Amino acid sequence: MKETKSWYLPFVIVFVLVSVASFLGRESLVTIKISWQVVMGANLLLFLFAVLNIFAQLKTIAKAKPAAVIRGVMLGTFLKLIGLAVATVIYLVVAGPARSKNAIFVGMGLYFVYTWLEVRISLRMKSQP
Numbered sequence: 001m002k003e004t005k006s007w008y009l010p011f012v013i014v015f016v017l018v019s020v021a022s023f024l025g026r027e028s029l030v031t032i033k034i035s036w037q038v039v040m041g042a043n044l045l046l047f048l049f050a051v052l053n054i055f056a057q058l059k060t061i062a063k064a065k066p067a068a069v070i071r072g073v074m075l076g077t078f079l080k081l082i083g084l085a086v087a088t089v090i091y092l093v094v095a096g097p098a099r100s101k102n103a104i105f106v107g108m109g110l111y112f113v114y115t116w117l118e119v120r121i122s123l124r125m126k127s128q129p
Contacts, residue, residue, distance in 0.1 A: 007054060007121050014113060015047040035100035038091065042107030045087055046114040049080040057122050073122050077115055084111055 019040060022029065026036040053076030060072040084107065092099055 007125060008051065010117050010121065011047060011050055011054075011114070014117065015043060018043045018110065033100060033102050034106060035103040038100050038103035039106050039110075041091075042084070042087075042103070042110055045084060046080070046107075046110050049076075049083055050114045050118050053077075053080065053118060054121060057125070061122075061125055069122070073119060076118070080115065081111070 022036045022039045022043070029036045029039070053072075056076060057069065057072045060068045088104055088107070091104075
């Protein structure tokens, strides 16, 4: 039961590590054409999507229907993907020629990290008595 209460800790650790690394390494990121602001924005969006999705899954896990839990995980992952895609399109339109394609690729990598964490935590929460 202790693990259910600390489900948010891996998300917070990843969020803080990526944020600190992006902020402290911003000059290095600029030299390789990665906008640290875009990385921070993607990190924040993914953190919020992941935390909200886990909150929603906690409700479905309480109902003890395995199919509902799987649907919840899949729906959350899909909504996170759509949300990030919309944010990316908005960024590409607003930034114009000054856009950072490399930062978008970093955001895609963060998407996989947050999704992996989310699925892993969801499976652990479901397997607990």
